[in-house]
Amino acid sequence: QVQLQESGPGLVKPSETLSLTCTVSGGSISNNYWNWIRQPPGKGLEWIGYMYYSGSTNYNPSLKSRVTISVDTSKNQFSLKLNSVTAADTAVYYCARTPYGGSYMDVWGKGTTVTVSS
Amino acid sequence: QTVVTQEPSFSVSPGGTVTLTCGLSSGSVSTTYYPSWYQQTPGQAPRTLIYNTNTRSSGVPDRFSGSILGNKAALTITGAQADDESDYYCVLYMGRGFWVFGGGTKLTVL
Numbered sequence: 001q002v003q004l005q006e007s008g009p010g011l012v013k014p015s016e017t018l019s020l021t022c023t024v025s026g027g028s029i030s031n032n033y034w035n036w037i038r039q040p041p042g043k044g045l046e047w048i049g050y051m052y053y054s055g056s057t058n059y060n061p062s063l064k065s066r067v068t069i070s071v072d073t074s075k076n077q078f079s080l081k082l083n084s085v086t087a088a089d090t091a092v093y094y095c096a097r098t099p100y101g102g103s104y105m106d107v108w109g110k111g112t113t114v115t116v117s118s
Numbered sequence: 119q120t121v122v123t124q125e126p127s128f129s130v131s132p133g134g135t136v137t138l139t140c141g142l143s144s145g146s147v148s149t150t151y152y153p154s155w156y157q158q159t160p161g162q163a164p165r166t167l168i169y170n171t172n173t174r175s176s177g178v179p180d181r182f183s184g185s186i187l188g189n190k191a192a193l194t195i196t197g198a199q200a201d202d203e204s205d206y207y208c209v210l211y212m213g214r215g216f217w218v219f220g221g222g223t224k225l226t227v228l
Contacts, residue, residue, distance in 0.1 A: 033215075035217075037219075044207065044219060044220070044221045044222040045156075045158075045164065045207055045219045045222070046219060047209075047216075047217045047218065047219055050215060058214065058215035058216060060216075094163055094164070096164075102169070103152035103154070103169070103170070103211040103217075104152065104154035104166065104169035104170070104209065104211075105154070105156075105164075105166060105209070106166050106169070106175065108163040108164055108165070108166075109163065110163050111163050
């Protein structure tokens with residue numbers, strides 16, 4: 001059974017870069033799409049972007065200028081970088097899988113909280 | 119800017135039936151948006167309930183069902199139970215690898 005685990009710093013300073021990693025266990029990172037989704041405190045979910053294991057990506061237009069998602073197939077991991085962060089980027093960040101040929105998220109990580117503050 | 123609309127809140131009595139909807143700020147939701155539904159309780163990650171409009175995810179009780187009602191996607195809970203009290207999010211696939219989440223519906227069972 002595939003499991004996802006987010007990891008990374010819980011505190012990032014304003015204007016710096018938020019970096020998170022999602023480790024895929026119990027299955028291969030190949031042949032699936034891998035998403036990042038976030039949830040600010042007390043608010044709803046927001047899709048950030050996804051990457052196909054081969055490296056192709058697509059991002060939410062509202063974040064596109066600041067987001068990079070990359071994959072390391074040798075480690076079965078994919079990563080999120082969000083630059084020039086502000087307090088508005090404070091959120092719980094989730095990674096999630098979209099199965100190949102699917103149009104939904106079927107496996108979710110538990111989420112990791114990132115706070116942007118000096 | 120595409121906005122996916124959901125009722126902010128809803129309440130249902132235990133044992134009752136409730137239908138939550140998912141619409142578009144402009145236009146109609148159809149199966150071509152592959153609507154999916156997720157349940158989230160406080161402090162927990164979302165759980166996938168329904169995908170491709172009406173396919174239940176593995177392990178989801180059959181009291182949860184999805185459909186298209188009029189110009190919206192719908193999630194119906196039949197025989198609501200106390201532990202169905204959660205936030206429910208719909209997601210629409212906009213094509214070309216782009217998803218939009220609705221704002222979520224907070225369901226109260228009382």
